[in-house]
Amino acid sequence: MSHRVPFASEGLSADAVSQRLREFARQDADAVRDIGFARRFFAAPDVSAIAAEAYGMFAHAGRVSSYPGLPQPPGIRQMQRELQQWALDLLEAPTGTTARLTSGGTESVILALRACLQSMEPADGVPEIVAAWSAHPCIDKAAALLGARLIRVPVGPDHRADLAAMAAAITPQTRMLYISFPSYAYGLEDDVVAFGALARERGLWLHVDACMSGFLAPFQRMNGEAIPPCGLNVPGVSSMSADFHKHGYAAKGASVLLLADESAQAIDFVYSDHPLPTMATETLAGTAPGAPFASAWAVMRYLGVDGYRRLAHDLSAARRAFVDAINAVPGFAVLGDPLFSLVVVTSPCHDMKIVHQRMAGRGWFTLAVTEPPGLHLNIGAGDVALAGRFAADLKAAGETV
Structure with a gap:
């Protein structure tokens, strides 16, 4: 049984609470900073700031x-x-x-x-x-x-x-x-x-x-x-x-x-x-x-139609870049012809459970698809620059299986 932490009798100052919250937020950000696809449904820092301000x-x-x-x-x-x-x-x-x-x-x-x-x-x-x-x-x-x-x-x-x-x-x-x-x-x-x-x-x-x-x-x-x-x-x-x-x-x-x-x-x-x-x-x-x-x-008021169109354009460009890069790696292919942000990577010759583990070890957050065996990617609007690295790591993961 884990040790219980008693509830403190005295409260912290507002500044101290804010400092602790910033520490928690920094820990969370550091935990996923170098993990590909960890920031899901992320548009840009300014968009996240607007969302957080309104929420608060x-x-x-x-x-x-x-x-x-x-x-x-x-x-x-x-x-x-x-x-x-x-x-x-x-x-x-x-x-x-x-x-x-x-x-x-x-x-x-x-x-x-x-x-x-x-x-x-x-x-x-x-x-x-x-x-x-x-x-x-x-x-x-x-x-x-x-x-x-x-x-x-x-x-x-x-x-x-x-x-x-x-x-x-x-x-x-x-x-x-x-x-x-x-x-x-x-x-x-x-x-x-x-x-x-x-x-x-x-x-x-x-x-x-x-x-x-x-x-x-x-x-x-x-x-x-x-x-x-x-x-x-x-x-x-x-x-x-x-x-x-x-x-x-x-x-x-x-x-x-x-x-x-x-x-x-x-x-x-x-x-x-x-x-x-x-x-x-x-x-x-x-x-x-x-x-x-x-x-x-x-x-929605911050982005307007023009802002959402830019994000949709960037996401589609990122998806196409990933699809092309993955399909160019021997032994791997994209499942079907995805139109949106989700892409599944399959292989007729590799053990995809092992590939999933290898890609996780190389800093990629993907879900393991059971049937057909594969990797489940959730691509974001800012991910186009990651396509080449993902393909290179996928190739390396295949070679080590």
Whole structure:
């Protein structure tokens, strides 16, 4: 059993506390200073400073709530409203779409499933969700919490959701199809248009997990990149999740859930059988922090369309540089044709578990992919200069396996 540290009877001065915080921050920065890909979703020091300043200014602010008697501060209300409108605009949502602010992709997915189950005809038995094997485990968590059964279907040869296989897995109990744009596992986007048509044909709810691309893809399109459609403007899509704290570069955790208008009220939580006035909340949290959304608002106003387009341009240049460099290393290849920030490195001849260990020893933070064996990279807008070193280290790691 570890030794307990007793809580001090006397407080520190404000200066002493600040000094300790700076020491902790310096330790954290030093720990990852020389590790490739350690700074995830990093735009630039000035952007991080804006995000932190806004977060601190609203550290004690709660999100505007419909709970009676709570203060309704006009500043945080306006920031929330503008974030919702910006999300609807950037994600090309049709008129009538509702935007709900959440703490992250997991909460968004839980609420999307709740809306699905609340608004659709009850299943004759346990309701089912059909998802590709590549789907993020947040859908497992949502299913477990809401009493649904998740049916995972093998991906196709291209490692994307297999339309025919998922269609074959649909049963009378199926209520939701879940796809990714892109999948976190492989960084490859599922065919939203095709799945939208399937959802309409079968009368099912279709959720698109766009947490990794929601605030990247719009600016890539503006830059002339061929990014397929993915949102509620695609017929058959019922809901979509996107994270401000990823390529929106806000502080964690700030996300948005888009819902077709007729289903939006299905996720409200309303309880009146208790001594106080009726409690009504739009998301899971009763006391929901406003600081992450102040951060998101500040970063978005600071960068504007031009700033985000520059970051999207730089990230795409970095991804292309990594793809080209990796594919030029004998014995290694990039999985598929990734469009966003995630790249998976595979090999037909090397033991990728050992390669993963070797690359970690050379200062690279990657995740180990189990099937197919590989390395999972999350590339940032400022990483283009790292491509050559990564390829050289990958070559060396392969030679030593």
